Amino acid sequence: PERVVVVGAGMAGVQTAVALREQGFTGTVTLIGAEPHQPYDRPPLSKAVLLGTAEGSAFDVDFEALGIELRLGCEALGVRPGEHLLDTSAGPVPYDALVLATGAEPIRLPGAEGVPGVHLLRTLDDAERLRPVLARQHDIVVVGAGWIGAEFATAAREAGCAVTVVEAADRPLAGALPAEVAAPMTAWYADAGAVLRTHARVERVEPGEPGAVILDDGSRLPAGAVVVGIGARPATAWLAGSGIELGAYGEVLADERLRTSAPDVYAVGDCASFPSGRYGERLLVHHWDNALQGPRTVATNIVGDAPATYDPVPYFWSEQFGRFVQYAGHHTSADTTLWRGDPSGPAWTVCWLRDDRLVALLAVGRPRDLAQGRRLIEAGTVMDPRLLTDPARPLKAA
Ligand code: FAD
Numbered sequence: 001p002e003r004v005v006v007v008g009a010g011m012a013g014v015q016t017a018v019a020l021r022e023q024g025f026t027g028t029v030t031l032i033g034a035e036p037h038q039p040y041d042r043p044p045l046s047k048a049v050l051l052g053t054a055e056g057s058a059f060d061v062d063f064e065a066l067g068i069e070l071r072l073g074c075e076a077l078g079v080r081p082g083e084h085l086l087d088t089s090a091g092p093v094p095y096d097a098l099v100l101a102t103g104a105e106p107i108r109l110p111g112a113e114g115v116p117g118v119h120l121l122r123t124l125d126d127a128e129r130l131r132p133v134l135a136r137q138h139d140i141v142v143v144g145a146g147w148i149g150a151e152f153a154t155a156a157r158e159a160g161c162a163v164t165v166v167e168a169a170d171r172p173l174a175g176a177l178p179a180e181v182a183a184p185m186t187a188w189y190a191d192a193g194a195v196l197r198t199h200a201r202v203e204r205v206e207p208g209e210p211g212a213v214i215l216d217d218g219s220r221l222p223a224g225a226v227v228v229g230i231g232a233r234p235a236t237a238w239l240a241g242s243g244i245e246l247g248a249y250g251e252v253l254a255d256e257r258l259r260t261s262a263p264d265v266y267a268v269g270d271c272a273s274f275p276s277g278r279y280g281e282r283l284l285v286h287h288w289d290n291a292l293q294g295p296r297t298v299a300t301n302i303v304g305d306a307p308a309t310y311d312p313v314p315y316f317w318s319e320q321f322g323r324f325v326q327y328a329g330h331h332t333s334a335d336t337t338l339w340r341g342d343p344s345g346p347a348w349t350v351c352w353l354r355d356d357r358l359v360a361l362l363a364v365g366r367p368r369d370l371a372q373g374r375r376l377i378e379a380g381t382v383m384d385p386r387l388l389t390d391p392a393r394p395l396k397a398a
Contacts, residue, residue: 001097001264002027003058004302005086007076008101008235009033011041011291012269014059016099017068019299027096029068032088034075043288045127046151047319051158052131056124076102079242081262095301097264100239100252101295104232104270104286106367109143112205118226121148130227134159138224141165141213143202145172145189148229150320153194156227157321164221165189165233166213167202175231178333181350181362184343188321232286234271247273251284256309257301258294266301268294277311278329287316313377326367328374340369341391344397347375349391358395369395 006013009031014221017031033039041057048054059097063070070089078087079098086093106120119133120126130152133140137160142149145167156163167174171182172189203214210224234251245253245261252260252267254274260267269291273284293312300308318325323346331352341348347365349374351358357380360375372395376383383396 003030003095004028004097004099005030005032005093005095006099006101007032007086008103008269009039009070009072010101010269011059011288012103012271012295013099013101014039014061015292015295016101016298017063018061018066019295020303021066021068022186023299023303025299025303026357027350029066030093031068032071032074032076032093032353033065034073034084035125036073036337038072039070040124041120041288045124046121046155047147049124049127050121050130050134050155055094065343075238077238079239079244079262079265081243081265085266092227094254097266098243098352099298099301099302100221100236100260100265100267100271101269102235102238102271103291105235107175107233108230109202109205109226109228109230111204112226112228113304114224115205115207115211117207117211117223118205118228120228120236121152122232130225133225134161136224137161138210139164139222140225140227141223142227142229143213144229144231145169145196145198146175146229146231147173147318147320150185150188151318152227152229153189154320154322157192157194164197165194166197166202166215166221168199168201170198172196177362178337180337181343184348187344188323192321196323197281222241232270234284247282247284249273249284253282256311257307258298258310259301265296268298274310276330277309278313283314283316283330287387289315296319313374315374323364324367325362326370327360327362328370329358329377331360335359336385338385338389340389340395341366349395351383351388351395353383353385356385358383361395366391372396 044057075089142165206212213221253271254267254272297310335352338351349363349369352360363370381397
């Protein structure tokens, strides 16, 4: 191909453009992004950027030196695969290869849209709007005890706000972790001085100074601000009518080489799912490492002669309530759970085994377990479950 066009100037889009150059691609690379800002990294938005200990999180990439043409403030509106054309707010853009990297957008709280004082946390603009909210130290209600909710609650407590987290499920991270693993995390909220209310559904948000969150049991929580962290879904509505196949969550259905159902169109990062050979199911991963690794496969498949297959061991981290939480792999409820260490203590690990092989682990304050475990997962090593549970022993093969 001569002309590669990448849509979405987040982590996955930027990494794709960079990887193309790293792999020797000499044609034109155009990176199109809807946001007006210089491309930036998202994880600091719920951490240092929110607390004001970092000004911004722009990627340290010299686009000009790499010959990457940046078109910011430009929104993709549709694709015409038959004509190899991308339609944008600035007109049609022809491509030889197109990479979809439009990421995800936060799910909005029904009925709270446009209510003053209700915030999301996905973009730099969101984080900048939230900084003065933290500085005012009001009562803050966080809706959703997921990864973003926990990280935001951590920052808000650090800033001295009174924080109540309301969660519809019976525990934090209900979508991601089984009850026994999430159980010790419940205590983290109280330790940090945040109130966690489970089985709590928001009925409505009342605007005002302060406003209030009304729960379905009738309770009324005063709220100087409301922060909604109830999940994200692929930002793919703009692909409707393109013929590009989407899945149940609106994600682009990529194949094992990250190709879409349209010729010469690839998809990577938060907007796409792929079939995992390793885990035998399709994975939709909304984490940073996937937006780093996937682009290398895409670039290889655009540039190289030999096709590359994407089959990662997924990885992510979260920093919440003074703890460093890391997860590698992928587990299902059918896998066996084994503990290393005391979950009420500051550091512990949970391992998931399938046929005595490590398929996933979650490490709290045990980065060495994570590093060793990740390699064992990659290698598919057979483990001795009895040795595994001794936290004093390094994680290694039987
Ligand atoms: P995005 O980062 O969403 O980038 C997509 C870009 O495409 C956006 O800039 C968007 O504006 C643009 N776009 C969308 N539609 C269009 C269109 N039609 N036309 C043009 N441009 C468009 N992961 C971790 O592993 N650890 C963490 O600690 C962590 N912390 C996080 C904290 C926050 C606050 C957030 C929001 C996410 C965090 N993540 C974390 C997740 C991680 O940031 C994402 O997985 C990663 O950003 C995905 O990159 P992406 O490029 O696929 O998508």
